[in-house]
Amino acid sequence: MARFIDEIRRTHYCGELRAADLGKEVVLFGWVAHRRDFGGCVFIDLRDREGLAQIVFDADYTPGEVLRPNALGTRGEAFWNMSQVKAALALAEGVRREWVIGIRGVVVHRGEKNVNPRLGTGEIEVRVAEAVLFNRAETPAFSVEDDIQTDEDIRLKYRYIDLRRAPLQRNLRMRHEVNQTVRQYLSDQGALELETPILCKYTPGGARNFLVPSRLNAGKFYALAESPQLFKQLFMMSGFDKYFQIVKCFRDEDLRLDRQPEFTQIDIEMSFVSQDDVFRLLEGLLFRIFEKTGTADLKALYPSGAFPRMSFAESVNRFGNDKPDLRFGLELCDLTALSIEHDGGGLALVKAITDRYKDGTYRLEVPAEIVKAFVIPASANFSRPQLEAFEKSLREIKGFKGLARAKLADGGAWTQSPLTKSVTDAFRLAVNAKLGVQDGDILCFQFGTTDVVNAALSKLRIDVAKKTGVIPESGHGGKWELLWVVNPPLFEQNEDGSWAAAHHAFTRPIDEHLELLSTDPARVLCYRYDLVLNGFEIGGGSIRLHDPDVQQKVFSVLGIEAAAAQEMFGFLLEALRSGAPPHGGIAIGMDRLTMLLSGGATLRDVIPFPKTNQGLDTMSGAPVFVDPKQLDELHVAVAPTK
RNA sequence: GGGGUGGUAGUUAAGUUGGUUAUAACGCCGGCCUGUCACGCCGGAGGCCGCGGGUUCAAGUCCCGUCCACCCCGCCA
Helix, strand or coil: CCCECCCECCCCCHHHCCHHHCCCEEEEEEEEEEEEECCCEEEEEEEECCEEEEEEEECCCCHHHHHCCCHHHHHHHHHCCHHHHHHHHHHHHHCCCCCEEEEEEEEEECCHHHCCCCCCCCCEEEEEEEEEEEECCCCCCCCCCCCCCCCHHHHHHCHHHHCCCHHHHHHHHHHHHHHHHHHHHHHHCCCEECCCCCEECCCCCCCCCCEEECCCCCCCEEEECCCCHHHHHHHHHCCCCEEEEEEEEECCCCCECCECCEEEEEEEEEECCCHHHHHHHHHHHHHHHHHHCCCCCHHHHCCCCCCCEEEHHHHHHHHCCCCCCCCCCCCCEECHHHHHHCCCCCCHHHHHHHHHHCCCCCCCCCCCEEEEEEEECHHHCCCHHHHHHHHHHHCCCCCCCCCEEEEECHHHCEECCCCCCCCCHHHHHHHHHHHCCCCCCEEEEEEEEHHHHHHHHHHHHHHHHHHCCCCCCCCCCCCCCEEEEECCECEEECCCCCEEECCCCCECECHHHCCHHHHCHHHCEECEEEEEECCEEEEEEEEECCCHHHHHHHHHHHCCCHHHHHHHHHHHHHHHCCCCCCEEEEEEEHHHHHHHHHCCCCHHHCCCCCCCCCCCCCCCCCCCCCCHHHHHHHCCCCCCCC
């Protein structure tokens, strides 16, 4: 029987030792982080999940010196066997980084002049009486340190080493804390944790599904669930009333910094609720998560207990998108109406747009082309090359044509601008007044389709905020701004004029707009909501359509025939007719939330084993080609790659 | 599907108008060192310059192709 582990059991984690433990006999197991060899005296920083402790190997001292007059004195002889102490020193001289060892020793004070204030354990060290080598380790490709420059693909290939680093240990512990808090809080609120299938029926539309061939049903495929949406609604029809699940979802789309093919959602659905009920539950949950993770005191930020709300239309108007970062101002300004008033204000590009509205079809709800402005304050004091760099980075937006700029000079003149010559005085002054600009401010204009104008200016807004340091390049910067964005349009129009569901076809239109379904679908808003944190959408949901008559009207706007609806969503439609309670819910992106709480910039730092940008697992090598026999069994033939 | 950036020692990077033996730091190996904590000092090893082709007397460097990584657009109920 091994002496260590079996007989000599671990008493503490390295990182938890404190001055309060002085004089204690301890047993530590861990990894060698650093070794400092002075020939006859060796210091090792021993690391485990709680942190580092300095352990000292030194054969050249007497037990009495270390043990003086504490309780260990009586067992000093048994504890300090000098041949074991010498063997431990020899072992210490031979160990290398990341070797796994165990030690038995005594916690002693380092002496005032040797205290290391940067370590939690910096006041103490452990004098080693006996040591064991559990395992050697090959030299790792990169150091197990907090700050490393190593490329992410190498870190991912050796993920098990990367995960030893303190920042990732912290992130995954925060993930644990989020999971635990969700389970406890939602369970306390009466929600049942129920599971839904991963192997599902493929449904067209929405995200691409991963497909899984069925061996037992030749030629047929399952789809991996992209979300538990339909099943959680069925739970409501089955009378479970309140449900939650921390669930893996799968989407076969291209990856991004904040998008992985398999990710985790906190999924919630409730019966007999209004939008406000869903909000209250989520606000309580977020308050608790922020508290338990030690992130921030939301009570101080939101004394009412509720997060602010903003309509989708207002968000798009003021910030250019539906997930505004409210940590700073710098709002956009719509000049379309003013431009129409001034008949283009002498600017050809603007007049081309305002002419389109002459027949009186201008409507705020469905503008096709607009004029909008953004002001870079004079205080930012950007150089011309810096301003041009902003414009350059906007070119990645599809359809972006250019950024018209003007610098405001004395008397409200526009300078350093192609607009200077042609703009009418009246329009220029009206614009200045509306924007409330001052000398030296840079006016940035966008004319064109709503999508491009908003995409460009909302990106510019963020870029400028980061460049001026109002918010950091990544991370929260100590600021937290939560927001509900509510009531977006139910439909969006395709290029051919037909209508598509902006989110999904089972979202309930707001009551006042039911009549518009047949007369003006563009203006129908719905009970859909997104929860936004610091400019990231961390969750979204809706109150569902439970009335079969209204459902039928929605389908008819979408041009979905009864037969087609039956084919696509048959089981849900039947269930809705079986006695469906009014219900609604939400799903929170658990990875993304954890990423934001941890201050990280990438989802890969809060997911233990993430995929690369190409969806590869560089550690295991997945995905791989498989043996033709396996394909035969699955009734699958692989087409030759082009 | 498209655009951008990059790939040189284990790691991170430098490498001039194409020109002798491809540099540095950290890490690694050996030696010395009893109060360090990014220990220090002395010495040493380590390279298919992503891969394939081309131009040239000569390619890390120029050209073509390709693979991989990262970032973005499209896409993401």
